[in-house]
Each structure stands twice: as structure tokens, then as C-alpha cells.
Amino acid sequence: MWSHVSTPRFLTLPPGVRQQRIHTAIGDFAALEALPVSGVPERWPALLIPGLTGSKEDFIAVLQTLAQSGRRVVAIDMRGQHETPGPDDPAAYTFAALGNDIDVLAHAIAPREPLHLVGHSFGGLVAREAVIDGRTKFASCTLLSSGPGAIVGPRRQAAETMVREIPDHGVEYLWTNHLEPKVVTAGVPDQIVTFLRKRLLSNSAVGMVAMAQAILSAPDRTAELAQMTLPLLVLLGEHDDGWPPQDQAEMARRLSAECVVVPGAAHSPAVEAPETTAAALTRFWNAAETRSRLTL
Template structure:
């Protein structure tokens, strides 16, 4: 589970609802301090995550001149979603991303798309459906196909738990199983932060079940993505237990993509090393 350092957005960002042709989405919308943005960046979170996972990126991206919009997808945290798992099919979530792009892309401002983990696979599906709204795509800690076998087992355990337990009961079980972080040990919180728990309880279980299943069966669409000719960027930490880092590097080579490895980061460089991650993103966008 991603652990943003704070749920409080910086002064440059507003928590708003983005109206699209496919409904409203909760977003954090950060603007440059002066002048028109050089481009707009759409940030898609991963499995069990939310827009808050990008909070530490918003200010450095805005200061670099970009409008940065972090999105809760349907059924994630503050964006409502139905109880029907069919509503969270990857094709539906990809269509949501294209609707978000249409709502944000008015006025001819270039759009850059960034997807973290599950968000990267949804972003890939959106681009394969219609690449025209986007100037570039960055896959952040997001692999070419299904997650690693240990992660598949975790997803299955979560699905089994959701079948017989409430979200609150599952949260308690997760906290009992997770090893405390050094920060938790220092503060004595054992990871049971109120904001993380509140986020978990507002996720739609149908979304977790449907997207978790997607992570275990996703096919390799690397060749399709390369054939689009869209500028691509594969960014990750130097350690990752969801997709092995050598696999991410090999995928970047197959894609002909720019490759960035963030030193000192794990599966979530956006929260582990946000300054370095923002710098790498801006460098890639500046090149294009």
C-alpha cells in the first residue's frame, strides 16, 4: 500500500471535481505560480492508491511551469463508483482517462500522461485506444504484463478477504500483517494512520476486486505500445517487488523508451524520492 507523507496538498493545489463526459472525478489540481502552464500533466495512481500519492510532486512540477492534475479513478477514494465489477473493466477505466484528457486538453495545451503501477497499465490502455491527446507517456514502476508471483498471491489473499470481511475488518488484518516502517516505530503508530485508514474505507471493494484481477492477468502489450511512435519514459526506483527492476529496464529497451532509475526509491519513487522524481519527469518532458 502506498504511503504518501501527507494528505494535505501544497498551497499551489486545489482539491476539486473534474467534470467530464463520463462523470466527475476527484482531483488535486496544481497550477504554476505565474503565467500560463507550459503543459498539463495527468497523474494516475496505483492499486489501493489515490491522488494523494502525488502530493509531494505537485509543487516541484508547478514551480517548473506545469499544471499537474492527480486523479482518483472511479471507485478510488473520493471518486464514487458502482458496486458492479464490470464498471471497472480496463476498457472502462481507459475510457475515463480519455474523458479526463478531453476535459483538460482544451486550449491546445500539451498533455503528458503519467501512470504509477496499476495506473501505468490503465494509462497504456488509454493510449493504445487513442494516443492523439497525449504528447508523452511515462510508466512509473509499471511493468509490461502481470505482477510478480508473490504480488499475485497478495492480490488473491485480498480478494479472498474481501469476500468474507468488511473493508474495516480487512484494514485491521492488513495492519496486523504489515511490518512497521521506521517512522511508525519512532512514533508508535504501527502504520494505523487515520488518513490512510479513511482512504482505504472509501475505496469501492468492486474496484479493488476488478483491478486486482487485472494485475494478475495483464498481457504483454509492449510491441503494440512501441508501434504508436509516442515518446515513452520508463521510471522506477532501484528496488521493486511488484515488477523486477531488470524487467522494467528490459521493457524500456523493447519500447525504445527513455529510462530513469531513482536511487534510494522502491516501488513508489513519487513518495520515496519526490524531488528526484519530479526532476526526471521535467527533464523528459523538456526533451519533447
């Protein structure tokens, strides 16, 4: 079941994109739903999962383009993220628990047809979990700037800071002392800074710590994912500072998956190179649907 919610005044959504709330037996999930501006969806839908400190808004720049290929596209806040509530129980934020949420959401969004799954960064590890648990038959799975196991490099340091600082000082301390100086130095517009602060402070502190701990200790499940029979895509930015590009390329090789590198992009291709990212996803999804229908 879906219900419409209003759009925050500081966000401008493209035509065909609106805020929604998805009602399920395990709780409500905040979402952005994109539909073709004209005509009806004729292709299989897609579900987009954000990263650890991200939200559905990270996909705003690609939603309209993805929907114009003739499909319904839904981006969500995971439990405990931004506008989706979450409990003060660390067990609710394990990969298994979050992967189960994706199974439930997939059936709520597309009860009668396969659904394409895209997970960004931490969301890629959650998407992988949902595929491996085998409860849902997905049309495809894309790992977007996501790696084979525990995160490394500068973003590992950021996760370690979250685990160290939030329990003692809280989320606002993390924003004021670690994140705000970086976005201000980067020249991010004031209204986006306002949104980033609001988003971070709306997250579950327990959830943030639990998910940070999870991404710091995530096992390499590439071999298990490789055993699943669905089309796989590894899509990453040329200058990714999460998992090194060479590690993601090697993961793609182990998965026998297509690997697409987005020129000029870093860890968030959907934000940094939206048209290139949307074109790669649309081409991959269309090809996956063609192959699936040929085998029916």
C-alpha cells in the same frame, strides 16, 4: 468543468496545490490540481494516475515541483478510488473502461493542447490502455513503477489476498488483518495511518476486487504500445518490489523508451524520492515538448 472542494484537515497541501472535482459526462472525478506559485502555465499540462490501492495524495510530494516548471499538473482518484465514486459493477473497472475514463479526463483537462500522462503501478497499465486505444493524442506517457503485464513478486501476493478476502470479509477486514499491521510495524505516523485507513475503506469493494483481478491477469501489451508514436519513459525505483527492475528495464528496451532508475527508491518513487522523481519527469516532459514543436 471544475469545482473546488475543501482539503481534509489531516492533509497539508503545498502552495499552489488545491483539491478540485472534475465534472465530466461520465461522472465526477476527485483531483489535486497544481499550478505555478507565480506566473501562468506556459507548458503542456500533465495527468497523474495512481496505483490500485493508491489515490491522488500519493503525488502530493511532487506536485508543487512539477508545477513550478511552468505547467498545470492534475492527480486524480480513478473511479471507485477514495473520493471518486464508482458503481458496483465489475465491468466498470476493466482496463478498457478505466482507459476510456482517462481519455475523457484528458479532454476535460486539456481540450486544446496535448497532455503528458503518468501512470503509477496499476495506473501505468491504465495509462497504457488509454494510449493504445488511440482516442487521444498524448504528449508523452510515463510508466512509473509499472510493468509489461501481470504483477509478480510480493505485490502479487497482496493482490491475491484482496481477491480472496474482500468478497467474504470486506475491506475493513483486509485493513485490520493485513495492511494495518504492516504500516504500524513500519513506524508510519498516526495521522498517516488514519488517512490510509480512511482511504482504503472509502474505496469501492467491487472495484478493488475487479482491479486486483485485472492486475493479476494483465496481458503483455508492450509490442502494441511500441507501435504508438509518442515519447515514452520508464521510471522506477532501484528496489522496486512490484515488477522486478530488470523486467521494467527490458520493457523499456522493447519500447525503445528512456529508462530512469531512482536510487534508493522502491515501488513509490514519488513518495520515497520526490525531488529526483520530479526532476526526471520535468526533464523528460520538456524534451518531449521541444521535439514535438520541432516537428510541427
